[in-house]
Amino acid sequence: MPQIIGEYVDRLCTVEMELNLKGRPRDKTRLLYDSARAKQKHPLTYLAAxxxxxxxxxDDSVIFLTGAGAPSFLPKGETDGPLGVASLARALKLGLGARPFVITEERCAGPARATCQATGLDISDGSGSSRAGRPARGTFKRKDHAAQRGCFLDFPQGPQGALERSIEILDQLSPKAVIAVEKTGPNDKGVFHTVRGLEVKSQTQAHAYHLIEQAARRGILTIGIADGGNELGCGLIKEDVKRILKWGRVCQCPCRGGVATRVAADVLVLAAISNWGAYGVAACLAFMLGNVDLVQDAPMERKMLKACVATGCFDGVYEAQVESVDATSMDVQASLVTMLRAIVENGLTRIK
Ligand SMILES: [Zn+2]
Incomplete structure (x- = not known):
């Protein structure tokens, strides 16, 4: 039964909504999804859950990574990512008692924090030492309040110190999972790209992919939730991404290495919009744990998107501060969570 629910959820979360504004091929979502599905056999949201x-x-720690684009066109990040993190962090906290820790670029932390707050999650502040808008320092003693409930973690931008910081975080928190939602990953040459094949300067990015790679070496569960092929986790289907995306194999930047990321994850959830993949995982968790409220309802979804945009976040397709996600309106987001909740509720009713 969970697999059947996962099948419905996968279908809902992979409905193609692409405006084709960025030269992405039509039908991209289906092609990427089919590749990820063939590789992993089971419904993807079900598998992750x-x-x-x-x-x-x-009380287990779970680390979330998000952040896409560059300051020049997305100064405080994009709405795809923070909402997915907030939704899934909330589901894991309420459903399994996990402690969520969030890492994003410092410039994106304000909107990500506001989005988490809108869900009622008390992970927004750190250990008390942070100044406004800055992620808290992530060095904890066992009884620190922030460490008990989860929080935002400092992470450097650019390559310098990123590997060391990743190892330090894994040593301190011993997480049971690392989950990336719409987090840009490097290609084979270590270069970050937009899906349009343009380079995203290394110094503008939190090189948090080290957390995925180092977690994998320790046998810690890694999950990538993505919609484009250039995000962490998509390394699992790297050759197909190179084949499917216009700039997959050869990019427009001097590196010529293509936008496909090399970074794979244990589970890759492919969705039309990354947030939706995260919501889908939350929905499968809700079904497995018998609690529909692990998926946010429409009013909460609206509150999350309003909070995210009010604090400076942009729609990643419009590259503007509007209350939408990848060019789909707030009504669409609210409708999606309503439908996910209906799938879960109907499923739970049937087995009573
Ligand atoms: Zn390149």
Whole structure:
């Protein structure tokens, strides 16, 4: 039964909504999804939720990564990512008792924090030492309040110190999962790109992909939730991304290495919009744990998007501060969570 629910959820979260503004091929979502599905066999949202229920227990740390684009066109990040993180962090906290820790670029932390706050999650502040708008320092003693409930973690921008910081975080928190939602990953040459094949300067990015790679080496569950092929996790289907995307194999920047990221994850959830993939995982968790409220309802979804945009976040397709996600309106987001909740509720009713 969870697999059947996962099938419906996957279908809903992969409805193509692409405006084709960026020269992406039409039908891109289906092609990427089919590749990820063929590789992993089971419905993707189901698989991620199942692995999380197996790996994560009460008070276990779970690390979330998000952040896409560059300051020149997305000064405080984009609405795809923070809402997915907030939704899934909330589901893991309420459903499994996990402690969520969030990492994003410092310039994106304000909107990400506001979005988490809008869900009622108390992970917005750190250990008390942070100044406004700055992620808290992530060095904890066991009884620190922030460490008990989860919080935003400092992470450097650019390559310098990123590997060391990743190892330090894994040592301190011993997380049971690392989950990336719409987090740009490097290609084979270590260069970051937009899906349009343009270089995103290394110094503008939190090189948090080290957390995925180092977690994998320690046997910690890694999950990538993506919609474009250039985000963490898509390394699992790298050759197909190179084939499917216009700039997959050869990019427009001098590196010529293509936008496909090399960074794979244990589970890759491919969706039409990354947030939707995260919502889908939350929906499968809600079904498995018998609690529909693990998926935010429409009023909460609206509150999250309003909070995210009010604090400076942009729609990543419009590159403007409007209350939409990848050029789909707030009504669409609210409708999607309403439909996800209906799938979960109907499923739970049937098994009573
Ligand atoms: Zn390039």
């Amino acid at each position: 199942k692995r999380l229920t197996e790996a994560v227990g009460k």
